Amino acid sequence: MQPRPRITAIMVSSLDGAVVAGGAGSRGLSTPADRTLFRSLRRAAGVVLVGAGTARDEDYRGVRPRRPTADDPAPAPPPPVAVVTGSAALDPAASLFTDTVTAPIVLTTAGAPGVRRDALRAAGADVVVLPDLAPATLLAELGRRGLHDVLCEGGPTLLGTLVAADAVDELRLTLVPVLVGGPAGRIAAGPAAAVPPRGMRLAGHTAADDGTLLLHYLRSDESPRPPNG
Structure with a gap:
């Protein structure tokens, strides 16, 4: 296991x-x-894990990439921001989607309106529909993606x-x-x-x-x- x-x-x-x-x-x-x-x-x-309320209230954007240096001329891409939201009530025009290098992950459920989920996918988000948002479910999904x-x-x-x-x-x-x-x-x-x-x-x-x-x-x-x- x-x-x-x-x-x-x-x-x-x-x-x-x-x-x-x-x-x-x-x-x-x-x-x-x-x-x-x-x-x-x-x-x-x-991965950066955050609740939707905090992401909205603080106008989250993607993690800034590292600047190339002599020791690391091609730094790895920055980690994604994973947002936990039961409603998928996020603005597709928010900085989280428009000011990022790595596509954000939206962790939600089938209870979130499909039109909202579709709008976030269209904005470039990786929208994941989970059976629930319990910690064990969230962490299992992140682990499945190799985000340990x-x-x-x-x-x-x-x-x-x-x-x-x-x-x-x-x-x-x-x-x-x-x-x-x-x-x-x-x-x-x-x-x-x-x-x-x-x-x-x-x-x-x-x-x-x-x-x-x-x-x-x-x-x-x-x-x-x-x-x-």
Whole structure:
């Protein structure tokens, strides 16, 4: 039996736990250190997994390709962005489809209107109709495609379902030195986990000059990996 793909989640939060600020989604919290880590992890991933709400709210586009260098004159194409959506309610004219090198993958079900699925295919997306969007189904499809190194960028609902399924292997959490208050949610939300809380251990941390703290956690039963960025 083939092992399931490995999931690294990357999220950003204020000191008081907010995941959005200033009406700009997570981008309202991001700092230079966070953006550098974000780009590094994206380019090293096999696939970027994101919920449709986050893709819409933050106007997602494709992962930027690496620039050729003397050591790597012909870099590999960037990984695809895989969007999880039960409704396929994505704009075919959005940057996700018009500003990308690698075709995005849309993971949906037969419950999504066929006209929407057809419009996304016409926009260049690889639309996959699955029996459901449970974590096991999503990961089985990504594994079938040989996409075994998954970078999950949220949002909180998608990450919450992965946490509940005990499918998160690594967390890269950026703490930004601001207090937001208000009704902003946490980094993971959704169903209660069907298993005891997953123990994680601190594998590394970096403090930037502006007070941003980059935290790197692994499952407590996993061996250390070389750092990514």
